[in-house]
Amino acid sequence: MSAEALYDLVVDRYADHVNPGLARLMGFAGFGVEVSAQGCEITDHEGRVFLDFLGGYGVFSLGHSHPDVIAAVHAQLSAMALSSKVFFNPRLAELAAKLAEIAPEGLQYSFFSNSGAEAVEAALKFAKAATGREQIIATEGGYHGKTLGALSVTGRDKYRTPVEPLMPGARFVPFGDADAVQAVIGPHTAAVIIEVVQGEGGIHVAPAGYLARLRDLCDQHGTLLIVDEVQTGLGRTGEMFSCVGERVRPDIMTLAKALGGGIMPIGATLGTAEVFSAVFTKNPLFHTSTFGGNPLACAAAIATLEVIEREGLCAKALQRGEQLMAGLRGIQSDLIAEVRGRGLMVGVEFRMDDVGELVIGQLTKRGIIAAYTLNNPRVIRMEPPLIVSASQIDQAVAAMAEAIAETEALLAQLPAMG
Numbered sequence: 001m002s003a004e005a006l007y008d009l010v011v012d013r014y015a016d017h018v019n020p021g022l023a024r025l026m027g028f029a030g031f032g033v034e035v036s037a038q039g040c041e042i043t044d045h046e047g048r049v050f051l052d053f054l055g056g057y058g059v060f061s062l063g064h065s066h067p068d069v070i071a072a073v074h075a076q077l078s079a080m081a082l083s084s085k086v087f088f089n090p091r092l093a094e095l096a097a098k099l100a101e102i103a104p105e106g107l108q109y110s111f112f113s114n115s116g117a118e119a120v121e122a123a124l125k126f127a128k129a130a131t132g133r134e135q136i137i138a139t140e141g142g143y144h145g146k147t148l149g150a151l152s153v154t155g156r157d158k159y160r161t162p163v164e165p166l167m168p169g170a171r172f173v174p175f176g177d178a179d180a181v182q183a184v185i186g187p188h189t190a191a192v193i194i195e196v197v198q199g200e201g202g203i204h205v206a207p208a209g210y211l212a213r214l215r216d217l218c219d220q221h222g223t224l225l226i227v228d229e230v231q232t233g234l235g236r237t238g239e240m241f242s243c244v245g246e247r248v249r250p251d252i253m254t255l256a257k258a259l260g261g262g263i264m265p266i267g268a269t270l271g272t273a274e275v276f277s278a279v280f281t282k283n284p285l286f287h288t289s290t291f292g293g294n295p296l297a298c299a300a301a302i303a304t305l306e307v308i309e310r311e312g313l314c315a316k317a318l319q320r321g322e323q324l325m326a327g328l329r330g331i332q333s334d335l336i337a338e339v340r341g342r343g344l345m346v347g348v349e350f351r352m353d354d355v356g357e358l359v360i361g362q363l364t365k366r367g368i369i370a371a372y373t374l375n376n377p378r379v380i381r382m383e384p385p386l387i388v389s390a391s392q393i394d395q396a397v398a399a400m401a402e403a404i405a406e407t408e409a410l411l412a413q414l415p416a417m418g
């Protein structure tokens with residue numbers, strides 16, 4: 001089949017059998033059909049190679065097709081792919097022990113699922129069950145997934161309003177404002193759920209001291225602190241977990257995206273002994289998942305953690321992140337309002353809506369993949385694999401400078417928007 005015929009077939013199938021609106025949206029954005037991927041590069045149906053500076057929103061921290069993760073999954077595949085559920089699962093046990101070793105102090109237990117939203121579902125359910133309380137404090141612009149429970153604490157009306165009423169008890173406060181939490185928290189508050197760097201919200205970094213104050217407030221009120229590390233976790237921000245730099249110990253922590261090494265889907269909900277005994281002592285089957293913790297996913301995650309440590313990816317994220325932010329800050333343009341981020345979780349905020357979309361189009365033309373954040377279309381995010389090289393960062397920065405210059409030229413021809 002010719003490249004063009006393949007493209008038409010896939011887009012038609014999207015339009016007829018997947019999601020017609022999405023088919024149009026992706027078509028307009030000019031993306032082709034993905035065919036293969038290796039390291040930081042994705043190849044499309046025409047054989048064009050793109051530098052992946054989106055990194056699957058944090059999934060591809062090890063890059064694409066990491067050979068060690070593939071080998072671990074292959075080996076597990078020939079032994080046993082999925083769990084019987086009646087025998088003890090040794091891969092699950094190994095991964096849980098490994099996570100307890102590297103996680104912030106006290107997070108001794110893990111529950112495994114298949115995605116970020118599921119990890120958040122478990123976190124919310126555990127918090128309610130362990131405290132017997134109903135209220136969950138979440139932040140405006142926060143993103144925790146789109147299943148009904150996770151959506152209940154996701155701070156964007158656009159996704160929530162059409163399906164309300166959602167889980168009762170969610171209260172939203174501005175991100176970064178501990179006083180706002182203090183004003184709402186009380187004896188009925190089960191948990192505060194937070195991202196240390198809001199991803200979909202537009203790459204907002206928590207101000208210094210914010211997490212420590214939330215920890216204190218939670219301690220004062222017998223409330224659990226849930227840190228959602230689905231996107232920030234496993235080295236992305238320059239630390240194994242973004243809350244480590246803040247020296248704050250969560251009661252519950254969620255992981256997903258990068259945990260499967262870009263090869264397998266997996267989610268994890270870590271908790272303290274207090275939380276897990278409150279949840280599971282009376283009923284060990286209180287929360288379960290058929291595919292959660294399956295041997296293939298666990299083998300991928302174990303290999304992933306080894307690679308992150310062996311290749312020193314936390315330090316690399318910090319170093320390359322500084323290079324990327326310095327490069328982007330060096331671009332002189334009135335369109336840019338701010339460049340911000342931590343490690344390799346970087347956002348470029350524009351002064352106007354719609355500019356982000358135009359710049360992304362220009363980047364795509366130049367072979368660089370980026371995206372705007374779901375909850376804030378003024379912000380372009382750059383989250384390349386943590387294995388990205390210094391020269392690939394330079395290449396992306398140069399492409400961004402050109403893309404912005406061309407966007408400025410385009411806008412200058414549209415006096416109405418100027």
Ligand SMILES: *Cc1c(COP(=O)(O)O)cnc(C)c1O
Pocket residue numbers: 057115116117118120143144145146195199200228229230231232256257
């Ligand atoms: C992506 C994301 C989720 C949801 O993960 P899915 O695997 O898409 O369900 C939850 N929390 C955060 C912080 C995320 O970035």
